[in-house]
Amino acid sequence: xxxxxxxxxxxxLDRATRLFWKxxxxxxxxRDLLKEMGIGESSFYNTLKSKKRAYLECLKHYNETVxxxxxxxxxxxxxxxxxxxxxxxxxxxxxxNPDTPSVICMMAGSLxxxxxxxxxxxxxxxxxxxxxxxxxxxxxxxxxRDGLLAAGFEPQLVVPVVSTYMQGLWxxxxxSYDRSRFEQQIEVFLTGLGL
Amino acid sequence: xxxxxxxxxxxxLDRATRLFWKxxxxxxxxRDLLKEMGIGESSFYNTLKSKKRAYLECLKHYNETVxxxxxxxxxxxxxxxxxxxxxxxxxxxxxxNPDTPSVICMMAGSLxxxxxxxxxxxxxxxxxxxxxxxxxxxxxxxxxRDGLLAAGFEPQLVVPVVSTYMQGLWxxxxxSYDRSRFEQQIEVFLTGLGL
DNA sequence: TTCATTATGTATCGAGTGCTACAGATAGTC
DNA sequence: GACTATCTGTAGCACTCGATACATAATGAA
Numbered sequence: 001x002x003x004x005x006x007x008x009x010x011x012x013l014d015r016a017t018r019l020f021w022k023x024x025x026x027x028x029x030x031r032d033l034l035k036e037m038g039i040g041e042s043s044f045y046n047t048l049k050s051k052k053r054a055y056l057e058c059l060k061h062y063n064e065t066v067x068x069x070x071x072x073x074x075x076x077x078x079x080x081x082x083x084x085x086x087x088x089x090x091x092x093x094x095x096x097n098p099d100t101p102s103v104i105c106m107m108a109g110s111l112x113x114x115x116x117x118x119x120x121x122x123x124x125x126x127x128x129x130x131x132x133x134x135x136x137x138x139x140x141x142x143x144x145r146d147g148l149l150a151a152g153f154e155p156q157l158v159v160p161v162v163s164t165y166m167q168g169l170w171x172x173x174x175x176s177y178d179r180s181r182f183e184q185q186i187e188v189f190l191t192g193l194g195l
Numbered sequence: 196x197x198x199x200x201x202x203x204x205x206x207x208l209d210r211a212t213r214l215f216w217k218x219x220x221x222x223x224x225x226r227d228l229l230k231e232m233g234i235g236e237s238s239f240y241n242t243l244k245s246k247k248r249a250y251l252e253c254l255k256h257y258n259e260t261v262x263x264x265x266x267x268x269x270x271x272x273x274x275x276x277x278x279x280x281x282x283x284x285x286x287x288x289x290x291x292n293p294d295t296p297s298v299i300c301m302m303a304g305s306l307x308x309x310x311x312x313x314x315x316x317x318x319x320x321x322x323x324x325x326x327x328x329x330x331x332x333x334x335x336x337x338x339x340r341d342g343l344l345a346a347g348f349e350p351q352l353v354v355p356v357v358s359t360y361m362q363g364l365w366x367x368x369x370x371s372y373d374r375s376r377f378e379q380q381i382e383v384f385l386t387g388l389g390l
Numbered sequence: 391t392t393c394a395t396t397a398t399g400t401a402t403c404g405a406g407t408g409c410t411a412c413a414g415a416t417a418g419t420c
Numbered sequence: 421g422a423c424t425a426t427c428t429g430t431a432g433c434a435c436t437c438g439a440t441a442c443a444t445a446a447t448g449a450a
Contacts, residue, residue, distance in 0.1 A: 002426035003416040024308040026221040030408055041409075042428050051408065102308065109308060111366045113219040113297065126370045160380045161360075161387075168363030171306045175321050185355045192356075192387035197396035198446040225438055236439075237398050246438065391450100398445070407436065415428070420421105 009047060012037045014065075017058040022101040024109055025055050056121055062106045063128060071132055079148050080140040080155075081195045084162060088186045091166065095173055095182075103177065108170035133159050150194055158193055165189055204242060207232045209260075212253040217296040219304055220250050251316055257301045258323060266327055274343050275335040275350075276390045279357060283381045286361065290368055290377075298372065303365035328354050345389055353388050360384055 019036045020028050030051055034044060048054035073090050077083035094100050102109065107125065115122045140155035149155075169182065214231045215223050225246055229239060243249035268285050272278035289295050297304065302320065310317050335350035344350075364377065 001418045001424075003418090003428085005427070006416090022308075027308050029406075031406080040429055042430090045409070046427065103311070104308070108366070111369050112307065113217075113222050113299070113304060113369075115369055116298070122370055129370070154383075157379060157383045160376070161384045164363035164367050164380065165356075165360050165384075166363065167366045168359035168361065171303070171362045171366065172359050174306050174308075174310060175317055175324070181355070184352060185359065188349075188352045188388075189356045189360075192389070193383075194387070196394075196448045198398080198448090200397070201446090224436075226436080235399055237400090240439070241397065393450080394448095396445100396447080398443105400443090401441090403438105403440070405437080407434100409435105410433070411431090413428105413430090415426105417426080418424090420423080 005043075005047075007037075007039050007043065012039060013058060013061050016054060017061050017106070018101045020055055020058045021062060021106040021109070024112070025051075025114060052118065052121075056124065059106060059110060059121070059124070067105075067107060067128070067132075071135060074136065075139065080136070080143040081149065083139065084136070084195050085190065087166070088169075088190075091169065092179060092182060095177055096179060103173050104170045108167055111167065129163065133163055136162070153194055158195075161193065162195075200238075200242075202232075202234050202238065207234060208253060208256050211249060212256050212301070213296045215250055215253045216257060216301040216304070219307070220246075220309060247313065247316075251319065254301060254305060254316070254319070262300075262302060262323070262327075266330060269331065270334065275331070275338045276344065278334065279331070279390050280385065282361070283385075286364065287374060287377060290372055291374060298368050299365045303362055306362065324358065328358055331357070348389055353390075356388065357390075 015036050015038075016033055019033060022028075023032075030041075030044075033051075033054070034040065037044070044054070048057055070087060070090055073086045074080075074083040077086045091105075094105070095103065107128065110121070110125055115125065136159045137155040140149060140153070140159070143149045144151070144153060144155065169186075173182075210231050210233075211228055214228060217223075218227075225236075225239075228246075228249070229235065232239070239249070243252055265282060265285055268281045269278040272281045286300075289300070290298065302323065305316070305320055310320065331354045332350040335344060335348070335354070338344045339346070339348060339350065364381075368377075
């Protein structure tokens with residue numbers, strides 16, 4: 001009934017995601033984006049509606065790929081404590097991997113001044129963070145019942161701390177990253193919390 | 196011998212600082228800046244040299260005022276442990292204070308993608324962070340000798356963790372801030388580290 | 391006063407911004 | 421082929437960006 005899309009949407013979105021991830025929202029111009037995606041303005045505004053919406057779409061795509069793997073890494077570990085450790089290990093591997101677009105997680109990188117003005121984006125990020133936190137809390141509570149975590153250990157209090165600390169690590173990596181130092185401080189952090 | 200400045204440099208820089216602090220580097224246009232400062236292009240480029248240099252100058256100004264008070268808050272506490280607690284309290288007060296330009300510390304807010312491309316800025320931030328960390332470590336070591344901190348407590352390992360966690364808190368506050376929740380997780384964090 | 395020096399206001403630069411209008415190309419339906 | 425519907429390339433929109441050119445105004449030393 002009508003003309004078909006000439007480009008593959010998923011591939012294109014993936015490329016856009018890598019660019020946004022690397023340079024952030026403000027640091028990525030529409031021209032850069034189009035060049036990377038290999039499409040023209042018309043195709044862009046036809047599928048995605050604006051730059052802002054495109055960013056949100058890319059962030060969702062990021063979550064369904066990279067971030068999804070992370071939560072899988074956590075959930076598939078034999079215990080919650082090991083799961084948290086696996087999360088940090090995954091983070092360090094990402095930092096060491098030269099193929100990673102940016103030194104910072106796209107979700108973490110999205111927590112900027114600009115976010116405050118974009119309600120939809122902020123709410124999405126907020127939701128994603130709390131969803132992951134809930135998964136971690138649930139898993140820890142299960143471990144607690146199984147006696148894998150101390151009776152005094154309180155997941156709903158500890159998890160936000162872990163989550164917040166990770167945000168900090170992503171940021172710190174921007175200014176100076178040294179694997180062994182990071183491993184060292186992560187160890188201090190985790191043992192302090194009883195993980 | 197020559198014409199004198201018609202505006203007060205310090206006042207003007209202070210205004211610029213508050214604007215940069217509030218909206219970030221990319222989020223602040225030169226026009227906004229000039230309007231807030233109450234000067235023209237000529238005066239701006241005569242004293243500060245470029246927008247980038249202006250931002251760095253403002254960040255330094257921020258450190259000499261706001262951040263300086265913070266480190267004072269830490270150093271003047273009776274013990275290092277109380278000093279760290281005072282730091283977090285100061286942070287919460289800043290978050291609660293409606294007169295604070297931004298919900299995020301300007302130093303923390305400067306840790307963005309853009310920073311990576313600006314060597315001078317990055318090095319400055321790096322230096323400031325490690326300077327504060329060194330002060331904290333020194334103070335803790337003194338407390339340790341005085342028996343105010345456990346013998347097993349290792350300042351050079353713990354301080355980076357505290358520093359990183361604070362960065363994370365500033366970021367988290369951007370998306371959702373609740374004082375009592377923050378107090379709660381800070382308490383969990385600190386007691387875990389033995390502070 | 392003369393003069394060099396610096397400060398300021400105005401106008402504008404060229405480049406880049408996100409975005410849109412519009413004509414033409416491509417598809418399925420009749 | 422005619423018709424409708426969607427896609428795409430090109431050109432350009434109105435605007436903002438950071439930065440600059442230049443004439444003019446103020447200052448103090450000679």
